[in-house]
Amino acid sequence: MNDMRIAERTVSTNTAKITARGVQVYYGENHALKDVDIDILSGTVTAFIGPSGCGKSTFLRCLNRMNDTVASARVLGEIKLDGEDIYDKRVDPVTLRARVGMVFQKPNPFPKSIYDNVAYGPKIHGLTRNKTELDEVVETSLRKAALWNEVKDRLTAPGTGLSGGQQQRLCIARAIATSPEVLLMDEPCSALDPIATAQVEELIDELRSQFSVVIVTHSMQQAARVSQRTAFFHLGNLVEYGETGQIFTNPRDPRTESYITGRIG
Template identity: 75%
Template sequence: MDSNIAPSQPSVPTVVSPPMLQNEPPAIAARTVNVFYGEKHALKDVTIDIYRRQVTAFIGPSGCGKSTFLRCFNRMNDIIETCRVTGRITLDGGDIYDPRLDVVQLRARVGMVFQKPNPFPKSIYDNIAYGPRIHGLTTSRKELDNVVEQSLRRAALWDEVKDRLSEPGTALSGGQQQRLCIARAIAVSPDVILMDEPCSALDPIATAKIEELMDELRQDYTIIIVTHSMQQAARVSQRTAFFHLGELVEVGPTEEIFTRPQDKRTQDYITGRFG
């Protein structure tokens, strides 16, 4: 099967042209963000607003810094020792790089789904229950059962796994594993979900399911997705940001980026002239 072929229109978004709630303050505001890996200047003066209940797509050629930028929002870059972030990123008005802010709390508010499905080598149930457990979100077993079920339902996985919750999460198929990871992120009830190329390891059918899911989830969550597939960005996102060589070249409503790009580099990229 040729995975380059786009899935046959999984779901036409119900809202074709989303209302741009520009009056509402942005969920995330990044101002002149720079990221360095040692000497390497990976991200240069990026300023962007991310709006609530929308899917924002980051596109651009490999090594353009879009994943690096995504990882700034939940401070995953902290794990990398040589990494240094300057500038200011606020989540609901609060600076997330404030030294007084607890990174554990931040990551509870900003969930993440990774490129490769990475379920814990535990049961399906324990995978979902892990987040609520470590954050102490539930007080009884019944409540936890409920959170697990709701999270799996929201991730459209409940019907497939409800009879085998005690089986290891790693025994699921790739697409199911990725939905399990999404359910795991939802279980903590975050405000924002970051997705780092969530479909790059999946076949078109699994991809279609995830895309459908994203479209539903954006009713409640702010979603940021990094993707290599421009068709995917066009299908799932309401706003698109194009990155090139560590710079944010252009950001705007997805339709405009794909139909009337302002920058020559954006135009070249989306028409396939480089990247």
């Protein structure tokens, strides 16, 4: 474990990367998210915690407009990435998702080679000019995802042949290959064993120097381990948002206290 934990608390000086104001989400008649205001900071890992159905994944999916793909979903309010409204008509959601990458609960590599899995994003977004550049992007992404040493000799092997933990790191490599500014992770470790989980957590901590990371997790210990900021959602409301150490030692809202201490809320 990093011994600079105390220094890491001083994230308040970081600027806001994403600002959300009055965000409401409806799935048909169901009011899933109620009036959420939050500033996601740059260079910071932010954890969203809360019981199932509290709206945390819904909110995460608002941040790169994944809810656009849900026909019944309506998103109201304002979400800005670097001061730019991401729900503006002129914003191309595909370009947005290159800037705000996502890693899902279950590793979902493409049925392609390890190399092609990582090269896919940079290729479709035209981020590289030639094969050499693409090779470089693939290597750096795999290195950042702490997977390079394990796969460098079998880049042409199918991505689906890797172990679960390796597949998830491959998905992370794929997500960071387009050089996103924000990385959204929806329960990235729920299908992984403790060792693979530790590797992904270590990776998240390293990624923080280059991206904002937002992670949804059901494991409160994981939220406590990896994040500097924690947001607690309950019944569609953002109940409390603050420095992770404060949330886990002295939460201000009784609902947060009930949830994190494992009491019936």
